[in-house]
Amino acid sequence: MSINNGLAGRPDCANEKLLNPFVHHLELDTTYEKVKTALLTIILLPIRVFVICCFLIAGWLVASAGLWGLTEEELLEKPLSGWRRQLVPVVCFFGKFTCWAGGMYLIVKGKKAPRSEAPILVMAPHSTFLDAGIIYSIGSPSIIAKREYKNNQYITKLINFTQPIYVFRDDPDSRHNTIKEIIKRATSKLDWPQILIFPEGTCTNRSCLITFKAGAFYPGVPVQPVCIRYPNKIDTVTWTWDGPGALKLLWLTLTRPYSYCEIEFLPVYTPNDEEKRDPKLFANNVRKVMAKALGVPISDYTYDDCKLLTRAKEMNLPQAISIMDLQKLRHSLGMACTTQEEALVDSGTNLDLSKVSYNEFAKLLNIPPMEMSTKLLFSIYNKDDSGIIDMREYLLCVLAINQTTVEAVNTAFKIYDQSGQGRLRLEDFIKAVHHTLALTEDTATDIFHQVDINKLGYITFNSFMLHAEGREDLENLLYRNKEEKFIKKHGQFCPPDDHGRKRD
Template sequence: MNINGALDTKTDCANGKLLNPFVHHLELDTTYEKIKTALLTIILLPIRVVVICCFLVAGWLVATAGLWGLSEEELMEKPLTGWRSHLKVLLAHLIRIIFIIGGFRLKIIGDLFKREVAPVIALAPHSSFVDSLAIVYMGGPSIVAKGETGNIPLFGKLINFTQPIYVFRDDPNSRHNTIKEIIKRATSKMDWPQILIFPEGTCTNRSCLITFKPGAFYPGVPVQPVCIRYPNKIDTVTWTWDGPGALKLLWLTLTRPYSYCEIEFLPVYTPNEEERRDPKLYANNVRKVMAKALGIPVSDYTYDDCKLLTKAKEMNLPHATSIVDLQKLRHSLGMASTSQEEALVECRTNLDLSKVSYNEFTSLLNIPSMEISTKLLYSIFNKDEYGHIDMREYLLSTLAINRTTSEAVNIAFKIYDQSGQGRLTLEDFKKAVHYTLALTEDTATEIFHQMDINKLGYVTFNSFILYAEGKPELENVLYRSKEEKFVRKHGQFCPSEDYGKKRD
């Protein structure tokens, strides 16, 4: 079965598992690896850190010298020339030495073409800050990066020296300005550096290629696709939404004797007329070429999906890592346009949803039991050895993710209300605020007892909202966004014209 043409690329048909490109698990499983890492942490890590810091400071000094006397406007108006361009080559060599000191062994496949042949380079899959190794090998092309990266201590100077194209995601006009700048540089007669872009827009675990953003393809000029691989026994470089933090990855990488990286330069892709007119088509076709070279599937995941995952994690929703799969599976089953889940929450009198079988699940939601999508949807929540799920977790994950935080809490109160009278006991209250506000059990217990001053044994949603008023630690999580705070203070929020553009 083809589920909207999407799940075929994210599902392992052999075992019926969903593929999540935003998750990376890293543990040292064997005693040997743990002992080796401990020894190298003592012996090798300090030496590498000291030498790397020395070269990093040297690189910063070179970048500072190269940027001396240049204003931000001048840096963006024309490419570096003369002695500044020579310093840029020196800087690339210094940073490459840092990777060598860090134990990286680089293998190059294919040839890098010059700007005259391919003004734009598309690098994928993007999975780590270590991908910058490819950037320094290419001599420091201009990258398209988040505006905040220019303010990172030490590294900001290094990035600025490549004359990057910054994207300011808080600026409603940033996307338009970024595309305009990419087109200007890619089609310019001046000797600008090649433009390097990570078309996925976020880091993944390299299990697939997610949707390419079309920004790099708007100019309609030839693009050189570049594939990057890390064929290591233990993957210490992948930095995803759900996985080890940057410091842990850096520590484990620098305590490996060697780390291997492969960069493959594919033939330049020259667009046809239809692709020049349609940047999304152009981006999609380049992605297919790269996926074939990498031997991995394509997927319809996007950067926006990663933002959805971030929100789910902040709220601590049940099975947050699968929230995107949940939404897509519901859509494939035609549930996005129904109110079946809402009706179930409102009319759940006498229904025990804590343990629901597969047949009960399909009956409650009125969905076909034989569909692959239905089975995959159920499997996300099926962690019970007897084959039952907690239907309340499903309903909360489904209904809360697209609501404001305070609305999500209200939904959680309804879902975990066993009395049917809007009253939550201590145990139910702890679950409701744990899965929406990420409150710990101890914190939730303390709040409950402070609210239940009359020892009634229950609290209500309204009493919780009243209790939260004037308590900054609760207000900050209950009203996370500026818009939610505006509504709370002034009533119904009416977006301005600028805000509407920002949301688009």
């Protein structure tokens, strides 16, 4: 039975926009831009790449010379000195000219404070891998670098010459050690380079400042906020979780006649006693100062939201890019738990959830229809402004994002089961695995026919899982990470500790 009541209750959200800092759309819209890019790809790009490589090699050679005879442990113990320190301006020279060779013109506003006044520089917003070139344009401060970079022998020398602090972001111990090292250097009497930190921890589209991580603010020392802008007509630098890849951005940037980067050093921010005791308060107050200078709002998005977005995209959940908006809107409506959605899926309702109007959506979830958050929540799935959504997509996003992949597939089978008997027809099976395992229609169709060997016209979750157990490609999709593979093997969430007990 359909519960579609036409367009009744359709929300008007034309004047309301959900701010998503992790999305960047870039297309060359005009024929002129496309032709110009094609010509400059042939004429300008090879020259720029050659000159950039020359400067990078020269900088790498100087950095290698400066690090000659030093171990990584020695780099962590004390700052470079003597003739090694005198090579820093030389590496910075090659770094600046590498940016210049790529057509990047740097505009500096304000004055950079010395280390004695501000041991830490906090720069935001972080929006592109090209921000790394800024390091050499402002005196080669120490950076916080991902430990994965150590595996790249070609850039390790250039990074190590800044005496970085390496961090493995998914390792809790590494995070603790990183904070200890930041505190040690920031409060040291030795002549360490200033520490440059991007407190957002990930790239955004510069539409707002997301939550600052507290690492830069634990030492409780004065910091200098540094604002960064890319005031270009066509934004070819922004590298976000949903947008062009690094190679496309690099190509389009190098085929622009020129690009601008603007750095503004704000006055040094000295924390008061309360901010020294509360690094999060310190971080938030500095963020407000920077947001005001940039003329952008602040947002409570975090790096963890990026990880959530990545998982949603890997699974190909419907409207994956809006998964953070979905979570925040539900929370604002008092829907911290998913009990309402779970009850709706488990109720075995005969309602046609593929066609749900706005009023029905609010009624099914028992949320106030007059609330703006309700309207915005509905608008995420109201793709063509028809006033009708496929509520199964909403339910899948809410329930599957916090489940293991196997549990998510099982949930998808329930949501797309029109029979009420745990049986999926071909068209429903395609949707279930397309939006959890990111399988194509052709692949899903082949799997369906392989499972349905008796030509019943339907398959069940159990029959699909039995088939998947014998296929390495499906097992890799169903058990994506170490925890899920452990669950598959041992049937428990936490491996036993050294005494054979399960961890809490």
